Amino acid sequence: MLNPEHVKKTVAALKEKFPETVQEVSEFRGETTVNVAKAAIAEVCRFLRDDAALDYNVLTDLAAVDYSPEEPRFGVSYILFSMSKMARLRLKVLVPEEDPEVPTVTNVYINADWYEREAWDMMGIKFAGHPDLRRLLMPADWEGHPHRKDYPLGYEEVQFSFNWREIDAKKPYAKE
Amino acid sequence: MPDLSEPVLEELRHLFTARALSGETMVLNMGPQHPSTHGVLRLIVELDGETVIRAIPDIGFLHTGIEKNMESKTYIKALVMTDRLDYLNNIGNNLVYCLAIEKLMETKVPERANVLRVLMAELQRIASHLVWLGTHSIDLAAMSMLLYCFRERDYIMDIFEMVSGQRMMTTYIRPGGVWRDVPAGFTEVVENFINYLPAKLDDYERLLTNNPIFKQRTQGVGYISAEDAVKWNLAGPSLRGSGVNFDVRKAMPYSGYEQYEFDVPLETGGDVYARYRCRMREFRESLKICRQALDKLKTTKGPFITNDRKVAPPPRSELGTSMEALIHHFKLWTEGFTPPKGEVYAATESPRGELGVYLVSDGTPKPARVHFRQPSFANLQPLNYMSENHLVADLVAIIGSVDIVLGDIDR
Amino acid sequence: MGLEQKLGNMGVITMTLEQAVNWGRTNAMWPMLFGLACCAMEMIAAQSSNYDVSRFGMELMRASPRQSDLMIVAGRVTRKMAPVLRRLYDQMPDPKWVVAMGDCASSGGIFNNYAIVQGVDEIVPVDVYISGCPPRPENLIYGIMKLHEKVRQEKITKWK
Ligand code: SF4
Numbered sequence: 001m002l003n004p005e006h007v008k009k010t011v012a013a014l015k016e017k018f019p020e021t022v023q024e025v026s027e028f029r030g031e032t033t034v035n036v037a038k039a040a041i042a043e044v045c046r047f048l049r050d051d052a053a054l055d056y057n058v059l060t061d062l063a064a065v066d067y068s069p070e071e072p073r074f075g076v077s078y079i080l081f082s083m084s085k086m087a088r089l090r091l092k093v094l095v096p097e098e099d100p101e102v103p104t105v106t107n108v109y110i111n112a113d114w115y116e117r118e119a120w121d122m123m124g125i126k127f128a129g130h131p132d133l134r135r136l137l138m139p140a141d142w143e144g145h146p147h148r149k150d151y152p153l154g155y156e157e158v159q160f161s162f163n164w165r166e167i168d169a170k171k172p173y174a175k176e
Numbered sequence: 177m178p179d180l181s182e183p184v185l186e187e188l189r190h191l192f193t194a195r196a197l198s199g200e201t202m203v204l205n206m207g208p209q210h211p212s213t214h215g216v217l218r219l220i221v222e223l224d225g226e227t228v229i230r231a232i233p234d235i236g237f238l239h240t241g242i243e244k245n246m247e248s249k250t251y252i253k254a255l256v257m258t259d260r261l262d263y264l265n266n267i268g269n270n271l272v273y274c275l276a277i278e279k280l281m282e283t284k285v286p287e288r289a290n291v292l293r294v295l296m297a298e299l300q301r302i303a304s305h306l307v308w309l310g311t312h313s314i315d316l317a318a319m320s321m322l323l324y325c326f327r328e329r330d331y332i333m334d335i336f337e338m339v340s341g342q343r344m345m346t347t348y349i350r351p352g353g354v355w356r357d358v359p360a361g362f363t364e365v366v367e368n369f370i371n372y373l374p375a376k377l378d379d380y381e382r383l384l385t386n387n388p389i390f391k392q393r394t395q396g397v398g399y400i401s402a403e404d405a406v407k408w409n410l411a412g413p414s415l416r417g418s419g420v421n422f423d424v425r426k427a428m429p430y431s432g433y434e435q436y437e438f439d440v441p442l443e444t445g446g447d448v449y450a451r452y453r454c455r456m457r458e459f460r461e462s463l464k465i466c467r468q469a470l471d472k473l474k475t476t477k478g479p480f481i482t483n484d485r486k487v488a489p490p491p492r493s494e495l496g497t498s499m500e501a502l503i504h505h506f507k508l509w510t511e512g513f514t515p516p517k518g519e520v521y522a523a524t525e526s527p528r529g530e531l532g533v534y535l536v537s538d539g540t541p542k543p544a545r546v547h548f549r550q551p552s553f554a555n556l557q558p559l560n561y562m563s564e565n566h567l568v569a570d571l572v573a574i575i576g577s578v579d580i581v582l583g584d585i586d587r
Numbered sequence: 588m589g590l591e592q593k594l595g596n597m598g599v600i601t602m603t604l605e606q607a608v609n610w611g612r613t614n615a616m617w618p619m620l621f622g623l624a625c626c627a628m629e630m631i632a633a634q635s636s637n638y639d640v641s642r643f644g645m646e647l648m649r650a651s652p653r654q655s656d657l658m659i660v661a662g663r664v665t666r667k668m669a670p671v672l673r674r675l676y677d678q679m680p681d682p683k684w685v686v687a688m689g690d691c692a693s694s695g696g697i698f699n700n701y702a703i704v705q706g707v708d709e710i711v712p713v714d715v716y717i718s719g720c721p722p723r724p725e726n727l728i729y730g731i732m733k734l735h736e737k738v739r740q741e742k743i744t745k746w747k
Contacts, residue, residue, distance in 0.1 A: 002428050028518040029279050058409050061521070063534050063547035077534065079521055079549070083406065083422055090521065111409040114557050132190065137236035137586055138702075139667045146701055147244055147545075154241075154701030172709050174673075208671055209621060210650070216623055216668060237668045238624055241702035256697065263625035307628065310635075326635035333632075344625060344721055583624050586665075 006087035007032045010054050017047060033077075033090045038102055041078070041093050045108040048080060048089070056080040056089065059105070062115035064123035066149045072096040074125055078105070095125055104130040122147035191232050192222050201229060208237045214311060214575060215582030217556075221571070228571055231563045233556055238586040246546045250512030251277055252351060254543065259345040261548060262584035264304040267296045267336075268526045270349035273546075275430055276522035276535040277351045280515040283487050288476045289353035290432040295366070295469035296339075296348060297431075297524075298462045302373070303332040304527035305455050305462075312452070312576035313384060316393050321380065328376055331369050338362060352488040353481025363470060370466055377459055385456070394449035398562045398574035401446055408558040411529020411551040413458060414578045417451035419444040424525035435472075436465050448577040455579075486513050512541035521549075528552050528579050552584035605743045612656075612682065613644075613735040619655035619679070620648040623662030626689040626721040630661040633724035640728060643735070652678040657734075658711070659727075663691035664704045676711045684738070686730055687713045690720045 014022050014034060021040035026033050036044050048056040061079040074095040081088050093102055104127040105112045116127040117136040124145035127133060135142065144151050159167045195201045207218035216237035222230040242261055246254035258269040271293055278285060285293075310325030333343040339358050340346040348355050384390045400410070405418040415422060423440040425433045441457035443450035481488045489508050490501035517539040523532040529551030538544035555578040562578075563571050622630055633640050634648060649655040652675045664672055676685070687707050690696030693716040695705035707713060714737060717730035 029282070029520050031520060033519065057406060060409065060523075060530065061532055061534055061547065061549035063545070063549075065536050065545045065547075067538075067544070077519070079532075079534065083420075086427060088521070090519075109409075110407055111554060111557055114553065135236075137239040137667075139236070146241060151244075152701070153244060153248055154699075156695070156699055156705050158699070171706075174708060174710050174712050208668065209652075209675055215627070237665060237671070238663070239665055239667065239702050240624075240663055240698055241700040242698070245698060245700045260625055260697075263628060322631070323636045326632055327637055330632065330637045343723060344628065 001086065002088060003086045004030065004032075006054075006082065006085045007089055010048070010056075010087065010089055013051070013054060014044065014048075018044060031088070031090060033092050035092050035094065038093045038095060041076075041091065042103045042105050042108055044091065045078065045080070045105045049108055054082065055084050056082045056087075058083060059109035059112055059115075060088070062105075062112055062119065064119035064125050064147070066123060066147065068097075068149045074100060074123060076102055076119060076125060100124060101126040101128050103128050106130055121145065124148060188220065188232075191220070192230055195224070196222050196229075200224075208234075214580055217575070217580070217582055217585075219559075219571075221568070223568065226567050228563050228566050228568060231560050231571060233559055235556070235582070235585050238582045240583070240587060242587050243546050243548065247543055250541045251515070251543060252508070252512055254546070255350065256345070256347050259347055260583065261587060262526065262528070262531070262550065262552070262581050263344065264307050264581050265300055265526045265528070265531070265584075266344055266346055267300040267349060268524060268531060270347060271297055271431070272522055272524045272526075272531050272533050273535075274349050274351045275524065276520050276533045277487075277515070279520045279522055280518065280535060280537055281351070281484075281487055281513065283352050283482055283484055285353055285431070286479045286482060287432075288357075288473070288478050289480050289482075291469050291472045291476050292354050292358065292480065293349055293431045294433060294436065295466060295473065296336075296346075296354075298465045298469065299332050299335060299366070301462045301527045302459060302466075303329050305459055306332075308455065308527070308576075308579045309380065312573075312579070313390075315572045315576045316390060318384065318387075318390065321383065324376070324380065328373065331372070335362075335365055335369065338365065350481065350488065352484060353479070355481075357480045358473075363474065366466065366470055370463055370470070373463060374460070377456070381456060385453070391449065393569070393573055394452060394577070395445070395447060397448045397566060397570045398577060399445075399447045400558065400562050402444075404558070404561070405446070408561070409554050410558065410578075411554050412525065412527065412579075413441075413451055413454040413529070414555050415529065416441065417443045417454045418446040424523050424530050428523060430522070430524055436468050438462075438465050448573050451577045451579075514539065514541050523549070526551055528555065528581070528584065530554075548587060550584045550587065552578075552580040552582075556580050556585055605741075606739075609739045609741055613738050616643075616645045616657045616684075616731075617647050617649050617655045618645055618657040618659050619652055619675070620650045621658055621660065621675070623660065623664065623668065624691065626661035626692070629721040629724055630659060630688065630727060633727045638724040638728065640731065643728070643731060645731070652676075653680065655679060656683050657686065658683065659686045659688050660692040660707045660711075660713075661688040663689075663696065663698060664707050664710065665702050666704060667702075669704050669710050672707070673710050684714045684734055685711050686715045686717065686727075686734060688717045688727060688730070689722055690718060692716075693718065696720055 021037040024035040058081040060081045063077050065075045072094045076093050078091040119125050121135040201224045204221045208216040218234040220232045242257050258273045259266040261269050306325040306329045310322035313321035337343050340348040402418045402420050438461045441454050443454045485504040494501035515537045519536045521534045532549035534547040536545040687693045692707045715730045715734045
């Protein structure tokens with residue numbers, strides 16, 4: 001069973017340790033999200049991991065979100081988990097569009113490696129200090145970052161019997 | 177056609193040791209079309225003779241854009257896409273997505289639906305483990321296992337077909353419950369299967385568990401310590417094979433898992449063999465849960481989907497007589513429902529480990545962002561670490577043992 | 588084949604040869620083990636005990652394109668995979684056939700988006716399309732039967 005008390009304790013500890021960087025704490029459906037200043041994310045993560053009383057030893061998930069048209073446009077969510085204390089906490093940094101760069105947490109949680117590469121690939125958020133920031137899922141020569149809201153889904157017109165010929169003429173059929 | 181070989185070396189230089197550049201060791205491409213990579217996984221392997229020095233996975237050959245595509249559909253219509261993520265755990269994908277929606281909408285799921293969900297999810301786990309067992313042992317040259325395992329898997333597929341009309345992509349679990357109640361004769365079929373499988377499992381164990389060749393190829397291979405497994409955030413049997421007792425079903429029970437009695441199999445070996453043992457025991461635990469769920473199903477009556485017409489469509493029979501129902505039906509399928517603004521994370525235990533979904537709602541009928549936390553993704557990451565200084569043949573065993581599904585990794 | 592150049596006008600024998608070779612080709616197809624996504628599971632199911640396509644002379648799934656003459660594209664083809672797929676196709680020796688198994692391989696299926704090639708026929712010529720998501724193993728076998736029909740009707744002049 002999850003332990004909400006521990007999350008409360010964590011938030012209090014965070015507020016005490018980082019009074020400036022912890023910007024906002026919100027709760028929704030029993031989940032706590034802590035907004036953290038961008039520059040301090042690695043520091044906060046390290047504190048949460050290394051403090052024996054808090055002990056967030058696992059980074060479960062890292063996801064980048066495009067909040068447009070809101071400002072700042074992007075967000076990166078870090079879902080942390082403490083196996084010993086059974087507590088889940090979400091850290092969030094907001095990233096403006098002009099400067100999509102966040103410090104990496106790979107030196108705190110090694111498994112952040114691929115998650116950050118995915119976020120770079122899909123959302124175009126740079127992770128400063130990442131050892132190997134290449135595209136992860138898309139081909140290396142791909143242009144654009146598909147998960148951004150302004151990137152088109154790539155919708156292809158569907159063929160029905162009335163427009164079959166028109167579209168069929170445009171279709172690139174392969175040759176032998 | 178673009179030339180695949182040219183720009184690659186320059187970009188990938190930093191991944192290899194200096195010896196590779198002088199030609200002392202060999203850099204080899206393995207995949208994406210390779211019989212033992214379980215799909216379209218590409219590995220770039222640096223070899224010293226037959227010893228693996230580096231094994232760098234290159235993924236994305238199955239990147240389907242599901243997460244982005246889901247953003248363009250209403251919540252309920254996006255559900256069909258989740259089936260196709262991890263194609264060995266279709267029911268589980270539905271389940272985790274529905275759990276997230278229910279969390280967002282604060283929907284109560286009826287008891288019978290919960291029992292059905294658990295039953296289906298556990299059957300799916302057995303089916304998935306069967307596929308794993310078959311493919312893993314075929315990698316280790318136990319060919320006949322594949323044929324046996326797929327024979328058993330077909331039983332489960334038949335059960336799924338019975339309840340949902342489809343063998344694999346069932347979309348059986350819907351927000352607020354399940355699609356429909358089980359048909360007549362369902363309990364007998366499942367009972368037959370539950371009674372049939374244990375003897376077969378014994379057969380498999382006789383074939384493999386003490387088989388000296390199998391043991392030689394698996395014991396001590398792909399070792400990862402408990403500490404490292406946690407650090408790399410391995411999930412599921414790969415984690416438990418290293419002796420870390422973590423199972424989402426126990427730790428954060430969902431869908432009423434707390435009412436079932438089962439153990440979480442633990443092994444301390446941390447190698448391929450331990451992971452194998454762990455999964456073999458999970459078969460039996462799943463059967464145990466299935467049996468309890470089946471008993472429960474007989475006694476729990478009541479609706480199989482919530483009565484909340486905002487989330488679940490009204491029953492077909494009402495459409496002809498009730499104007500209300502017709503409106504609800506129409507609204508639900510055209511416009512969908514509108515959850516409040518917010519973000520939730522829901523997690524389940526898939527056959528491969530913790531499967532989570534991070535759902536962001538912006539107060540419109542379409543999800544603003546869906547991100548899946550995929551267990552195979554987490555399990556594949558430490559491949560380089562696990563396969564260091566092993567033989568090439570062991571690499572195959574290691575990939576098989578963490579049970580990756582490429583649809584799960586690439587999304 | 589090479590044989591047809593040597594034969595010249597041998598009338599009735601040509602017919603039988605055509606039939607004989609076509610018959611031979613249909614009954615010993617070697618499909619390539621080429622599972623891409625979900626459909627691959629059903630392809631394996633078709634291979635294994637319950638459905639058993641080896642009844643039709645194709646129990647050997649070859650992992651190497653050099654040894655196979657039938658490519659069953661089982662699953663969705665992504666833009667990243669497309670060049671690889673074409674390369675594999677080019678590596679297969681003639682005569683070769685392609686079966687597009689499943690909606691995704693046939694037309695993109697439910698994934699009408701940036702990452703998926705909308706039908707594998709944009710990359711390689713397809714002989715038989717099999718619908719279904721995923722097609723049942725019986726469906727696949729039916730598709731293969733259709734392919735056999737097609738192969739049986741191939742003309743000697745078109746042989747490669
Ligand atoms: S057709 Fe369906 S089952 Fe086949 S690959 Fe596409 S989504 Fe998967």
